[in-house]
Amino acid sequence: MNWLIDFFSNPTNWSGPGGIPARLLEHLEFSVVALLLAAAVAIPLGLWVGHTGRGSFVVVVSANAARALPTLGILVLVVLLVGVGSTWPVLIPLVLLAVPPILVNTYEGVRGVDPDLRDAAYGMGLRGPQVLFKVLVPVALPLILLGLRLAAIQVVATATVAAYVGLGGLGRFIMDGLATKNYTITIGGAFLVVALALAAQAGFTLLSRVAVSPGVRRVR
Amino acid sequence: MGDEPLVRWDWIWRNWDTGRPDSILALLESHVVMAFLPVLFGLMLAVPLGLACARWRWLYQPTVSVMNVVYSLPSIAIFIVMLAITGLGQATVIVPLTFYSLAILIPAVVDGLTSIPDHVRKSAVAMGFTPLRRLVGVELPLAVPVVLAGLRVATVSSISLVSVGALIGQGGLGYLFIDGWQRQFTTPIVVGIVATVLLAVIADGLLVLAQRLLTPWRRA
Numbered sequence: 001m002n003w004l005i006d007f008f009s010n011p012t013n014w015s016g017p018g019g020i021p022a023r024l025l026e027h028l029e030f031s032v033v034a035l036l037l038a039a040a041v042a043i044p045l046g047l048w049v050g051h052t053g054r055g056s057f058v059v060v061v062s063a064n065a066a067r068a069l070p071t072l073g074i075l076v077l078v079v080l081l082v083g084v085g086s087t088w089p090v091l092i093p094l095v096l097l098a099v100p101p102i103l104v105n106t107y108e109g110v111r112g113v114d115p116d117l118r119d120a121a122y123g124m125g126l127r128g129p130q131v132l133f134k135v136l137v138p139v140a141l142p143l144i145l146l147g148l149r150l151a152a153i154q155v156v157a158t159a160t161v162a163a164y165v166g167l168g169g170l171g172r173f174i175m176d177g178l179a180t181k182n183y184t185i186t187i188g189g190a191f192l193v194v195a196l197a198l199a200a201q202a203g204f205t206l207l208s209r210v211a212v213s214p215g216v217r218r219v220r
Numbered sequence: 221m222g223d224e225p226l227v228r229w230d231w232i233w234r235n236w237d238t239g240r241p242d243s244i245l246a247l248l249e250s251h252v253v254m255a256f257l258p259v260l261f262g263l264m265l266a267v268p269l270g271l272a273c274a275r276w277r278w279l280y281q282p283t284v285s286v287m288n289v290v291y292s293l294p295s296i297a298i299f300i301v302m303l304a305i306t307g308l309g310q311a312t313v314i315v316p317l318t319f320y321s322l323a324i325l326i327p328a329v330v331d332g333l334t335s336i337p338d339h340v341r342k343s344a345v346a347m348g349f350t351p352l353r354r355l356v357g358v359e360l361p362l363a364v365p366v367v368l369a370g371l372r373v374a375t376v377s378s379i380s381l382v383s384v385g386a387l388i389g390q391g392g393l394g395y396l397f398i399d400g401w402q403r404q405f406t407t408p409i410v411v412g413i414v415a416t417v418l419l420a421v422i423a424d425g426l427l428v429l430a431q432r433l434l435t436p437w438r439r440a
Contacts, residue, residue, distance in 0.1 A: 067376045068420030070383040072394060073413040076401040080409070157294040164387065165401070174297050178387070183300070190297030197292030 007188030026168035038098030046106025090162040098151035105147025109140030149204035251392025262321025270329025287323040313385040328370025332363030
């Protein structure tokens with residue numbers, strides 16, 4: 001605990017481009033952009049595959065294989081190939097990390113909707129897209145949000161490796177502390193990452209309270 | 221990078237099995253050990269803990285909350301903290317990964333047990349099954365599909381996470397990323413990524429096979 005107090009009470013840790021606020025912002029930027037990009041790919045694809053049932057085998061198998069991609073390896077490969085001019089190199093491995101959980105949960109959510117509900121919607125005269133957006137998406141929403149939450153936690157925790165190739169974010173504290181054997185900084189940085197991940201988790205829990213229809217919640 | 225090819229095949233043949241600890245084969249071996257032991261330990265702990273959570277429901281929420289926190293810890297920071305306790309050995313990677321596996325497996329075990337229809341449990345009781353025989357003969361086998369789904373995710377993530385250990389000198393195939401990065405040489409990085417993914421795909425395939433063997437009633 002003393003280490004944490006040392007880290008957070010040191011004024012030099014709070015100011016300038018290497019300070020806590022600046023690093024926190026960088027970390028948030030990597031995480032949010034990566035999560036948005038991943039969601040933009042994975043949610044439509046998951047909805048489409050879950051709704052039409054087309055290509056579900058391919059999606060599930062490749063999403064599982066994609067989980068195995070080692071983030072550190074992808075990161076150093078991308079940086080060696082394109083250089084570290086911008087934040088793009090760190091976004092690629094993070095997006096690859098975030099897509100599988102979002103995709104699989106969206107697909108499972110839509111596919112798992114009670115077939116009776118789906119038939120009832122068609123029976124009421126709704127068309128394919130209407131069934132998807134008015135019935136399937138609201139009912140599948142808890143699982144879709146779960147996928148986003150899992151992806152967010154992993155992205156926030158993993159964005160720390162960006163520091164290994166000289167990029168910013170909270171990983172800087174961890175890597176710099178490791179390199180200089182100043183473990184106070186390392187532990188402080190790790191603490192901030194955990195706090196951010198827990199905040200993301202709380203945010204998504206709150207969002208699912210607000211966004212999920214009360215009727216759907218009661219069934220669960 | 222200039223004219224340097226992405227992969228230099230002769231490097232792979234020369235470093236495949238040199239008998240030294242940094243040959244590809246030796247790294248693959250240590251990778252397998254550090255990836256599978258945590259899943260095995262995790263499963264051995266998750267079954268009794270999951271049983272306890274399914275039996276005493278009030279235990280479940282706190283357990284899941286703790287596991288969510290564990291899951292959001294950045295692996296690199298945990299490895300560094302572990303370094304102080306276990307020193308520079310494989311245990312430094314194996315212990316934290318065991319907790320990550322637990323975080324995935326406990327909910328899987330609980331979901332598996334609670335997904336068993338009540339009438340099945342009552343039938344077993346009516347047929348004169350003692351609680352222990354009911355657990356071993358009815359409930360655990362019926363929970364296998366859900367537990368195995370969790371086991372697949374845990375195995376694949378474990379295989380991918382081991383490489384982060386390379387930052388503290390114990391990363392199996394992850395060593396290839398550090399090596400490639402330090403020498404600005406893409407071949408080892410590509411080899412490391414491909415080998416990691418292949419390992420995960422093979423392990424995943426074996427688990428799917430195990431599921432078919434363990435749940436004969438599900439085969440059409």
